Amino acid sequence: xxxxxxxxxxxxxxxxxxxxxxxxxxxxxxxxxxxxxxxxxxxxxxxxxxxxxxxxxxxxxxxxxxxxxxxxxxxxxxxxxxxxxxxxxxxxxxxxxxxxxxxxxxxxxxxxxxxxxxxxxxxxxxxxxxxxxxxxxxxxxxxxxxxxxxxxxxxxxxxxxxxxxxxxxxxxxxxxxxxxxxxxxxxxxxxxxxxxxxxxxxxxxxxxxxxxxxxxxxxxxxxxxxxxxxxxxxxxxxxxxxxxxxxxxxxxxxxxxxxxxxxxxxxxxxxxxxxxxxxxxxxxxxxxxx
Amino acid sequence: xxxxxxxxxxxxxxxxxxxxxxxxxxxxxxxxxxxxxxxxxxxxxxxxxxxxxxxxxxxxxxxxxxxxxxxxxxxxxxxxxxxxxxxxxxxxxxxxxxxxxxxxxxxxxxxxxxxxxxxxxxxxxxxxxxxxxxxxxxxxxxxxxxxxxxxxxxxxxxxxxxxxxxxxxxxxxxxxxxxxxxxxxxxxxxxxxxxxxxxxxxxxxxxxxxxxxxxxxxxxxxxxxxxxxxxxxxxxxxxxxxxxxxxxxxxxxxxxxxxxxxxxxxxxxxxxxxxxxxxx
Numbered sequence: 001x002x003x004x005x006x007x008x009x010x011x012x013x014x015x016x017x018x019x020x021x022x023x024x025x026x027x028x029x030x031x032x033x034x035x036x037x038x039x040x041x042x043x044x045x046x047x048x049x050x051x052x053x054x055x056x057x058x059x060x061x062x063x064x065x066x067x068x069x070x071x072x073x074x075x076x077x078x079x080x081x082x083x084x085x086x087x088x089x090x091x092x093x094x095x096x097x098x099x100x101x102x103x104x105x106x107x108x109x110x111x112x113x114x115x116x117x118x119x120x121x122x123x124x125x126x127x128x129x130x131x132x133x134x135x136x137x138x139x140x141x142x143x144x145x146x147x148x149x150x151x152x153x154x155x156x157x158x159x160x161x162x163x164x165x166x167x168x169x170x171x172x173x174x175x176x177x178x179x180x181x182x183x184x185x186x187x188x189x190x191x192x193x194x195x196x197x198x199x200x201x202x203x204x205x206x207x208x209x210x211x212x213x214x215x216x217x218x219x220x221x222x223x224x225x226x227x228x229x230x231x232x233x234x235x236x237x238x239x240x241x242x243x244x245x246x247x248x249x250x251x252x253x254x255x256x257x258x259x260x261x262x263x264x265x266x267x268x269x270x271x272x273x274x275x276x277x278x279x280x281x282x283x284x285x286x287x288x289x290x
Numbered sequence: 291x292x293x294x295x296x297x298x299x300x301x302x303x304x305x306x307x308x309x310x311x312x313x314x315x316x317x318x319x320x321x322x323x324x325x326x327x328x329x330x331x332x333x334x335x336x337x338x339x340x341x342x343x344x345x346x347x348x349x350x351x352x353x354x355x356x357x358x359x360x361x362x363x364x365x366x367x368x369x370x371x372x373x374x375x376x377x378x379x380x381x382x383x384x385x386x387x388x389x390x391x392x393x394x395x396x397x398x399x400x401x402x403x404x405x406x407x408x409x410x411x412x413x414x415x416x417x418x419x420x421x422x423x424x425x426x427x428x429x430x431x432x433x434x435x436x437x438x439x440x441x442x443x444x445x446x447x448x449x450x451x452x453x454x455x456x457x458x459x460x461x462x463x464x465x466x467x468x469x470x471x472x473x474x475x476x477x478x479x480x481x482x483x484x485x486x487x488x489x490x491x492x493x494x495x496x497x498x499x500x501x502x503x504x505x506x507x508x509x510x511x512x513x514x515x516x517x518x519x520x521x522x523x524x525x526x527x528x529x530x531x532x533x534x535x536x537x538x539x540x541x542x543x544x545x546x547x548x549x550x551x552x553x554x555x556x557x558x559x560x561x562x563x564x565x566x567x568x569x570x
Contacts, residue, residue, distance in 0.1 A: 023472075028379055031371055031374055031375045031378075031379065032375050032379060032381055034368070034371050034375075035368075035371055035372045035375040035376075035387075036387075038368045038371075038372065039372065039387065039390070041409075041416055042406075042436070042439060042440045042443070043390065043393055043394065043440065043443075044390075045409045045415055045416060046402060046405035046406050046408070046409050046440075047393070047405065049405050049408045049409050049414075049415065050401060050404075050405050053408060092310070092311065092314050095306075095307040095310045095311050095314075096307070096311040098303060098307040099303075099304060099307035099308040099311055100311075102299070102301050102303075102304075103296055103297070103299055103301070103304050103308075104296060104297040104299075105295055105296035105297070105304075105308070106295055106296070111311070111312075111315075113551060113555070114315055114319065114320070115311075115315065116551065117319060117547075117551070118319065120497055120501075120547040120548075120550065120551045121501060121543075121544060121547050122500070122501025122502070122503065122521050122543055122547070123501065123503055123504070123521075124501070124503045124521040124522075124524050124525055124540075125326075125501070125521075125524070125540045125543060125544060128326065128524060128528065128536055128537070128540045129322035129323060129325060129326055129540075130322060131528060131533070131536075132322070132325040132326055132329050132533060132537060133321070133322055133325045135533065136531075137531070137533045138325070138533070139325055139328075160318075163318055164318055164319065164322070167314075167318060167319075183299070183301060186301055187300055187301065190300050190301060190302065191300065195302075196301075196302035196303045199301075199302075200303075218396075221396050224398070225396075225397070225398025225399070225400075225401070226398070227398060227399050227400040227503065227504035228399070228503035228504050228521065231503075231504075231525070232525060232528060244398075245398045245399075245400040245401070245504070246400075248400045248401065248404065249400055249508075252404050252508070257408075260404060261404070261405075261408075264398075264400070264401045264404060264405070267397070267398045267400075267401050268397065268401055270396075270398075271393060271396035271397040271398070271401075274396045275389055275390070275392055275393060275396055278389075278392065278396075279389045
C-alpha cells in the first residue's frame with residue numbers, strides 16, 4: 001500500500017468510530033475520479049498530445065524540425081529576450097521588494113496595485129500600449145521614423161512588451177516573503193556597523209534566496225512563453241521577429257503540425273522544468289522551517 | 291515633510307530603491323498607459339461610442355464575458371472538488387497532481403491553445419467521442435469556454451486549498467456528534483470558511499479569462515459575430531491601422547481590469563477579516 005494513509009492517520013480514523021462508512025468511501029471515490037477526469041481531459045490529454053504529435057512521424061523528423069533556420073532563429077530570439085528581460089526585472093523586483101517590505105510609507109498599497117497591474121491587463125493591451133507609443137501613428141512615431149529607429153515590429157518592441165508582461169513576478173514573490181521575515185536581523189547588522197550593500201548580501205539575500213529563485217524562474221517561464229503582447233508588437237517577420245510561441249503559431253497555420261508541436265514540446269519542457277524547480281524550492285523552504 | 295511621508299527606520303536604501311521602483315514603473319507601465327488614455331481622448335465622443343457599441347464589438351463582449359463567466363463557474367465547482375481531493379484525501383500520485391495544478395500557469399498559452407485544439411478537434415482524442423452526439427467543441431464557443439477553463443483552473447484551486455486546510459476538523463466532528471448531517475456541516479461549517487477564498491479564486495479566474503488571447507484564438511475559429519473575442523478584435527483593429535478604435539476597446543477592457551483588481555483586493559480583505567473574526 002505505497003502512498004496509502006500513514007499509520008497516524010489510520011490510528012486517528014480508528015479512534016473515531018463511525019468515520020469510515022460506506023458513504024464516506026463512496027464520496028471519496030467520487031471526488032477523486034471527478035478530479036482526475038476533469039484534469040485528464042483538460043490538462044493531461046493536451047500535454048500528452050503535444051509530445052505525441054511532435055513525434056507522430058517518427059523521432060527523426062522531430063529532431064530535423066530543429067534544424068530549420070527560422071526555428072533556430074526563433075529559439076535564439078527567445079533566449080536573447082529572456083536574457084535581457086529577466087535580469088532587469090530581477091533588479092527591479094529586489095528594489096521594489098526592499099522599499100515596500102522594509103519601510104512604512106504612504107501610498108504603499110497603491111504602489112503594490114500598480115505593480116500588479118500587468119498581471120490583470122490583457123496581454124493584447126500590453127502590446128497595444130507600446131504600439132500607441134512607438135508605432136507609426138504613435139506618440140514618438142514620427143520622431144522615430146525621422147531618426148530611422150524601429151521599435152515596433154523589431155527587437156526593442158519585443159523586449160519592451162515582454163518586460164511589461166513579466167515585471168511583477170519577482171516583486172510579487174519577494175514582497176510577502178520579506179514582510180514575513182521582518183527587519184530585526186537587518187537592523188542588527190546596521191547597528192553593528194554593516195553597510196547597506198553588505199547587509200543585503202550577507203543578511204537579506206541568504207534568507208530570501210529560495211523565494212528569489214522561484215520568482216526568477218517564473219519570470220523566465222513567462223518571458224519565454226509570452227504570446228499575446230509579443231504578437232501585437234512583433235509584426236511576425238519570419239526568422240527575424242518571431243519568438244518561439246509566435247513561430248509555433250506560424251508553423252501551425254501552415255499545417256506543419258510536427259514542426260509546430262516540436263517547438264511546443266520545447267516550451268512544454270520549459271514549463272515542466274519550471275514546475276520541478278518550484279516544487280524543489282517549496283520542499284527546501286518547507287524543510288528549512290522545521 | 292519626509293518624516294510624515296514615511297515612518298523612521300535605520301535601514302538604508304529607501305530613497306534609492308523607491309526612486310528606482312517609481313522610475314521603472316513610470317517608464318514601463320504608467321507612460322504607456324497614459325498613451326492609451328490620451329489616444330482614446332483624441333477620439334470624438336461619437337466615434338468612441340460607435341466603436342464600443344458596434345454590433346461586432348457587442349457580440350465579442352458577449353462571448354468574452356459570457357464564456358469567462360461560464361469558465362470561472364466551472365472552475366469554482368471543479369476547482370473546489372480538486373482542492374478538496376488534494377487537501378482531504380490520501381491517494382497514490384496526489385503530490386504529482388498537486389504539482390501539476392500550476393501547469394496552465396507555467397505553460398505558454400500558444401502551446402495550450404494548439405494542444406487543446408488537437409484534443410478537441412473532430413478527429414482528436416476527445417473530440418471524436420463527442421462528434422457522434424453532435425457536440426462540436428473546437429471552433430465553437432464551447433471551445434472558448436474549454437480554453438478559458440484550463441487557464442483559470444490554478445487560480446481557484448490555489449485560492450481554495452489553504453482555506454480548506456484551515457477548516458477546523460474538530461468542529462466538523464463536534465457537529466457530527468451533535469447530529470448534524472453531511473450537507474448541514476458543509477453548509478454551516480465548511481462553506482463559510484472557504485467562501486471568501488472561493489470568491490477570490492472565481493474573480494481571479496474570471497479576470498484572467500477576460501484578457502486571455504493566446505490559447506483562445508487557436509480553438510475559437512475566430513468568426514466575426516460568432517467566435518471572436520474582444521482581445522482579438524483589438525488585434526484586428528491594429529492590423530487595419532485603426533489605432534484609435536483599438537485604443538477605445540483597450541481602454542474599456544482596462545477599466546474592467548481595474549474594477550476586477552479592486553474587487554479582488556476587497557475580497558481578500560474580507561477573507562482576512564473572516565479569519566480574524568474566527569480567532570485565527
